[in-house]
Amino acid sequence: MTMRVDLPEETIAGVLxxxxxxxxxxxxxxxxxxxxxxxxLSFLWTPYDVTRLVIADRTQAPSPAHxxxxxxxxxxxxxxxxxxxxNSIAVALVAVGIGMGxxxxxxxxxxxxxxxxxxxxxxxxxxxxxxxxxxxxxxxxAIFGPGAVNAIxxxxxxxxxxxxxVARAGALAIWPREFILAARAAGKGMTRISxxxxxxxxxxxxxxxxxxxxxxxILAEAGLSYVGLGAQPPMPSWGRMxxxxxxxxxxxxxxxxxxxxxxxxxxxxxxxxxxxxxxxxDPKSRRRR
Amino acid sequence: MTAYLLKRLIIxxxxxxxxxxxxxxxMEILPGDPARLMLGLNASADQVExxxxxxxxxxxxxxxxxxxxxxxLSLDFGRSYTYSVPVIDLVRERIAVSLPLALIAxxxxxxxxxxxxxxxxxxxxxxxxxxxxxxAQLGVAVPNFWFALILIYVFAVWLRLVPAGGFPGxxxxxxxxxxxxxxxxxxxxxxxxxxxxxxxxxxLIEVLNEDYIRTARAKGLPYRxxxxxxxxxxxxxxxxxxxxxxxxxxxxxxxxxxxxFYLPGLGRLIFQAITxxxxxxxxxxxxxxxxxxxxxxxxxxxxxxxxxxxxRGRQ
Numbered sequence: 106m107t108m109r110v111d112l113p114e115e116t117i118a119g120v121l122x123x124x125x126x127x128x129x130x131x132x133x134x135x136x137x138x139x140x141x142x143x144x145x146l147s148f149l150w151t152p153y154d155v156t157r158l159v160i161a162d163r164t165q166a167p168s169p170a171h172x173x174x175x176x177x178x179x180x181x182x183x184x185x186x187x188x189x190x191x192n193s194i195a196v197a198l199v200a201v202g203i204g205m206g207x208x209x210x211x212x213x214x215x216x217x218x219x220x221x222x223x224x225x226x227x228x229x230x231x232x233x234x235x236x237x238x239x240x241x242x243x244x245x246x247a248i249f250g251p252g253a254v255n256a257i258x259x260x261x262x263x264x265x266x267x268x269x270x271v272a273r274a275g276a277l278a279i280w281p282r283e284f285i286l287a288a289r290a291a292g293k294g295m296t297r298i299s300x301x302x303x304x305x306x307x308x309x310x311x312x313x314x315x316x317x318x319x320x321x322x323i324l325a326e327a328g329l330s331y332v333g334l335g336a337q338p339p340m341p342s343w344g345r346m347x348x349x350x351x352x353x354x355x356x357x358x359x360x361x362x363x364x365x366x367x368x369x370x371x372x373x374x375x376x377x378x379x380x381x382x383x384x385x386x387d388p389k390s391r392r393r394r
Numbered sequence: 395m396t397a398y399l400l401k402r403l404i405i406x407x408x409x410x411x412x413x414x415x416x417x418x419x420x421m422e423i424l425p426g427d428p429a430r431l432m433l434g435l436n437a438s439a440d441q442v443e444x445x446x447x448x449x450x451x452x453x454x455x456x457x458x459x460x461x462x463x464x465x466x467l468s469l470d471f472g473r474s475y476t477y478s479v480p481v482i483d484l485v486r487e488r489i490a491v492s493l494p495l496a497l498i499a500x501x502x503x504x505x506x507x508x509x510x511x512x513x514x515x516x517x518x519x520x521x522x523x524x525x526x527x528x529x530a531q532l533g534v535a536v537p538n539f540w541f542a543l544i545l546i547y548v549f550a551v552w553l554r555l556v557p558a559g560g561f562p563g564x565x566x567x568x569x570x571x572x573x574x575x576x577x578x579x580x581x582x583x584x585x586x587x588x589x590x591x592x593x594x595x596x597x598l599i600e601v602l603n604e605d606y607i608r609t610a611r612a613k614g615l616p617y618r619x620x621x622x623x624x625x626x627x628x629x630x631x632x633x634x635x636x637x638x639x640x641x642x643x644x645x646x647x648x649x650x651x652x653x654x655f656y657l658p659g660l661g662r663l664i665f666q667a668i669t670x671x672x673x674x675x676x677x678x679x680x681x682x683x684x685x686x687x688x689x690x691x692x693x694x695x696x697x698x699x700x701x702x703x704x705x706r707g708r709q
Contacts, residue, residue, distance in 0.1 A: 231409045232416070235684050235691075237646030243664060244417075244680060248424055320535070327537050328650050332665070347540055351654065354547050361547075365540035372535035380531075 123385050130381025136374025144190035153181035155188050155341050164357040174359040176349060182360065185341040186367045192253065192342045193371065196335070197322030199257045201315050204264020209311060211265070212272030213303055216280060217295045226273075230266040238263040238325055246334045253336040256329045260322050271314045275307035309386045316379030320372045327368050343368050402695040406688050413684045414466065418459050421677045471678040476670045481678045484663060489682075491561055492652070492659035495575050495582070496644040502583035503590055503640065508626075508633070510587070511594025516621055518599060527595065533588025538647060542581035542654045549577060559656040578655045582647050586640050593636045597629035604628075630701045638694035642687040 124130050152172075159179035167174040173182035215226040236244075242259035249255045276299070279285060288298050329335035330344025338345060343364045350361035429445040430437070446452050450461060465472060471481035510530070514523040550558035556577055562570045601607065602625050610620045649661030656662075660679055667675035 228405065228408065228412075231405065231691075232412050235409055235413050235687050236416075236680075237642050237683065237687060239646040239649055240680060240683055243649065243668065244420055244676075246668070248420065324537050328539060331537075331539050332650055332653055347537075347543065351543060354543060355551055358547060361540070361543050365537065365543070368537050368540065369532070369535045372537075373532060376531060376534060 120385065124381070127381045127385055129377045130385060133374050133376070133378030133381050136370060137378050140190055140371045140374060141194065143187050144194050147184075147187035147191055151181075151184035151187050153184045155180055155184045156339055164353065164360070166357075167359055173363040174357065176346070176360055177353060177357070180341075182346075182363050185346060186343070186364055189341045189343045189346065189364065190367070190371070192336050192340060193323050193326055193368075196253060196257050196260065196326040197319050200260035200264055200322045200325075201318050203257070203261030204268045204318060205311065205315065208265040208268025208270075209272040209304075212269035212274075213276050213299045213307075215269070216273045216276030216303075217299050223273075226269065230269055233262065233266045236263075239328065242325070242329055242334060246329075251334045251337060253340070253342075256326055256335040259329070260325045263325075264318050264322070267318060268311065268314060271310055272307060275310045276303045279303050279306050309382070313379050313383045313386075316375050316382065320375035320379070323368065323372055323375070398699060399696060402692060406692040410685060410688050411463075413688070414463050414681060415459070417677050417680050417684070418462060421673050422455070424673060466678075466681060472674045474667075474672055474675050476667075476672045476675075481675055484675065485660070485678060485682065488658060488660045488663045490564060491575075491657050492645070492648045492661065495578055495648055495651075495657070495659065496641065498575060498579040499582035499586070499644050499647075500637075500641055502579055503587040503644075504637065506583070506587040507590035508594055510591040511598060511633075512621060512626065514591070514595040515598035515602060515625075516617075523595075527592065530588040530591045533585055534592070536585055536588075538581050538585050539650050539654050541584060542578065542651060545577045545581055546654075559654070561655075561657050574655075574657070578648075578651045578657060581654070582644055582651055586644065590633065590636055590640065594629065594633050597632040598625055601625045601628045627701065631698060634694050634697055634701065638690050641690050645683055645686055 157180070159175075162171070162175050162179035163177050165171055165175040165179075171181050171183065173186065175181055176185070211226055215223040238260065241262060242256065245255050245259045245262075249258075279302070285298060285302055288302055293301070326335055326342070327344035327347070330342040331348050333345075333348065335344055336342035346364040347361055350357070350364070353360055429442045429449060429451060433441055433445060450458060453461070462472070469482055471485070473479065474481050474484055477484060510526055514526045517523045546558050549555050557574050559574075561574050564571050598621075602621075607620060607625060610624050611617070615624075648659055649664065651657075652659040652661035653665065660683070664676060664679045666672075667679070
């Protein structure tokens with residue numbers, strides 16, 4: 106895993122041309138945009154109201170009226186998946202925001218200061234990494250009770266050391282460069298150099314890591330909701346839908362199949378997007394293809 | 395090498411101590427009085443007070459922590475509030491399910507991932523590679539508990555080859571017990587294998603571009619020998635790193651998978667303990683899993699030194 110951060114002199118048009126020639130990036134972008142569009146659409150319109158229970162329509166197989174069938178309360182699965190997309194995206198996005206917002210400054214600071222500050226930060230990183238994400242989520246839920254907000258906090262906390270590590274590694278590679286030396290000679294301070302020169306140069310690394318963590322966040326949120334620690338009913342969430350489906354696998358397999366596919370497609374799209382961005386911006390990986 | 399290993403050992407010990415302080419602190423914040431919980435609602439305040447004294451709950455914070463941490467070291471986790479048996483007995487019973495499950499999953503994931511990685515790397519860019527990596531890309535995106543549901547549907551409900559859930563216990567014989575762990579292990583292993591396969595492939599490709607590989611080929615070694623003997627060994631560092639992370643992930647992953655398959659493992663125990671507010675069980679399991687993760691990372695660090703002779707010289 107080499108971290109190349111130096112962008113060759115490239116025009117924006119050149120990068121765009123390369124982006125649209127990259128298959129992973131294109132497919133990833135299309136899938137991700139589609140998922141986001143569906144989530145946004147759900148604010149304005151869904152085929153059925155997800156809060157209305159129609160017992161007469163319960164556990165119906167997919168049909169022209171209900172494309173993905175209905176659940177045990179007669180709710181339309183397609184509509185629930187659309188609304189569930191909101192929840193998944195919101196949780197994962199905020200969790201990435203927490204990780205970036207706290208992790209990146211910490212990592213940049215450690216790289217800039219070095220010495221004891223760096224060592225201390227890496228040890229705290231080790232500490233957080235010692236708690237598997239799911240385990241810390243379980244602990245956080247044990248304290249504050251289950252809910253979407255606590256799921257966000259749990260996933261977000263785990264994201265902090267990830268971004269701190271990436272930011273630190275990226276920044277360490279930039280600090281010895283000449284233009285940083287020039288900036289120091291010009292009398293700029295550590296903070297200013299970090300913000301004005303280091304950050305722009307590690308932005309692409311952070312973007313790639315961001316898409317990966319976004320995808321992992323969606324998976325983690327689904328897992329937490331599945332065991333009842335995430336979003337609480339009646340708020341539809343993909344993980345919760347799978348939990349409801351579990352005991353009805355034999356009689357209503359569609360209840361499990363479609364929400365699961367929604368998760369797979371979303372995560373797949375984000376991963377492809379991340380791979381694509383890394384490919385486009387990293388000359389080394391392109392040579393490998 | 396001794397200096398390197400010593401440094402890793404000290405860091406691991408330090409992390410463990412810090413982790414125990416965090417867990418202890420978290421459990422202190424938690425609402426609910428264990429003594430009140432054990433005695434029930436009808437107990438008088440005096441009775442609760444007596445039990446609090448007995449349990450050492452009235453002692454000052456630091457002695458209480460030291461007592462708890464000291465107990466952990468000698469595997470004395472205290473007594474469960476709800477079951478009134480030593481926590482270690484509960485844990486021992488449950489670990490006999492969770493640990494074999496995680497180990498089988500890890501073995502499965504490695505057995506699948508390494509050959510796939512080697513296959514893909516040696517056919518870089520060709521149809522086989524594209525196909526394998528496409529499958530891996532898909533595998534990474536599949537949530538293991540959903541995959542578990544599909545497996546149950548196909549192999550337990552439809553084909554009736556294995557039980558859909560539950561665990562007969564090791565006393566029922568090795569085979570029936572193993573049989574009920576197969577599906578959970580596969581569900582845990584496949585997504586992990588997808589990640590590991592991708593890492594193995596890219597690590598190998600990186601190595602295959604090195605000069606010494608060309609040298610090995612130039613001196614007449616067959617491609618297969620170069621691939622398996624020279625390249626794979628040098629690609630092991632990133633693979634080992636991921637493998638270590640994955641074991642931690644698998645241990646935690648059992649928490650969810652055990653719920654899918656109704657397996658009486660640590661994961662089920664921790665959920666029961668949370669709903670029953672049996673905090674001493676929760677903190678014991680959390681500490682145990684955290685210690686396992688730290689230990690695994692230490693083993694990975696040590697194995698770097700074995701795989702990569704260059705590290706032995708460094709501090």
